[in-house]
Amino acid sequence: MKLISAAVPTVGTALQLEALLTDHADKRVWDLLDDYLASPDFLRLSASTRQEYRRVAGHLHDHIGHVALDQVRRPFLRSLRDRWALDGHRAATLRLQLLKNACRPLIDDEVLPLNLFFGVNRVKGRGRCAEPHPVWTPAEVADVLAACAHMPGLVRAVGLARYGGFRRDDLCRLPTTARVREGARVRYRWRSGKSLIGIEHLEDPRLTELLDERTTSAAPTIAYNRRGGAWRPRQLSQALARVLGRLEGKGKVRSGLTWHGLRHTRGVELAEAGCSDAIIMAQLGHTTDRSAQIYRRQASRRRLGDVGQELVNASVLFHPTATVSPDDGWHIRPRRP
Incomplete structure (x- = not known):
């Protein structure tokens, strides 16, 4: 009672x-x-x-x-x-x-202890890391697009993920009505399926060119399968996995590339362009700045890696007689008189 x-x-x-x-x-x-x-x-x-x-x-x-x-x-x-x-x-x-x-x-309501789950940590997977999705290189994107040229619907999906940063599940249900033409420009107005927030931004010109030159279908979604219908998430993953498997066997792409890696590639591209966390969140539909910080960290690491090699190159050019010892670093050999 x-x-x-x-x-x-x-x-x-x-x-x-x-x-x-x-x-x-x-x-x-x-x-x-x-x-x-x-x-x-x-x-x-x-x-x-x-x-x-x-x-x-x-x-x-x-x-x-x-x-x-x-x-x-x-x-x-x-x-x-x-x-x-x-x-x-x-x-x-x-x-x-x-x-x-x-x-x-x-x-x-204090019916159960406030610290009930304190210390009950989640189970971590083997090899778990903070950045599990490799960033695609331009050559890898080009090779994948060329390999699936006979499947325009898959090409559209890859383009949307790479140049629009769309999630895989959003690719499967992104309606054609979300792509609105405004004169010479194209704008996206849609609602993210995961974060459940409204998103509005201009389309990347590279994506516009890719979508306009591919045949369209009677499907209600922008990307579509061989039958002209909407993709299912697992079906879309399997289609990309088959293409990547063939290219990996030929040595054209690395192993471990994923759909979400294309989204990370777009995020790193935005970070390298100097976008703030708020801009990245607006473009990719994030509700927190955690992912934006990961993208900026990846972009910063890439720039610092290049700067490090440029400094080494400049040092070698400044000291053309410098040698590297595997034991104790640089040694400057005295010039002969």
Whole structure:
């Protein structure tokens, strides 16, 4: 029986806190999951994230749904994380994040401990790094575009990712109505599927040239598959993987290139052009400046690497008799009289 009533005087009183604890005393983990899947915090997520979380929620419901709330403590969470780690770092991270999201309302209400997840760190994958997506070189982009010239829809997708910075999932559903002509210029007006924010910017002239010279289709999306229909995310990834596999076998591209690497290439290009974090966020549809900082760091590292070699070249030219010792660095040989 619920003890909260209209007679409760103010929020945060001892009486109401006791009532909250009594109200949730019989709840179990599956109740938290059901409440979260119907909450506004869940419904505001992108469609792909909601679908993935529903799948993960089914797994949690079957395995730990019967666990009572008073058993959800840090030792229990650590044991869960260690057990989930055997299924891979991605599975463990998704399950832990979903459980954290489901527990958040009760943590805010102080029904669960405020530091419940403190020290329960995510499982890191092997070889995890802060910049997992290599930046494409101009030659690699040109080789890929030439290799898939017989698939104009795939060429369009590569061009949109490289010169527009579009995410893979956005490429699959970017409608033709998002591309609006304004005289000699083309403008994009669309809504990002992941960050759920409106984006508006001019089209890169290189992308305009690439799209205008390719045949169009009756598909409602700008990029399309062989059948003239909209791409599916996995189908698009497989199409690019086949092209990259052939080119990698010929030694024309490096291994590890991805769709998201094309987006990073656009971000680094913006950073090298001197764009601020706010400009990069507006161009690529980011809601925070974290990715913009990564792009600027990559651009700065590239410039500093070039500057370092130029300084070495200038030093060698200034001291033409200088030699390099593998043990203790530079030695200047005296000139002969």
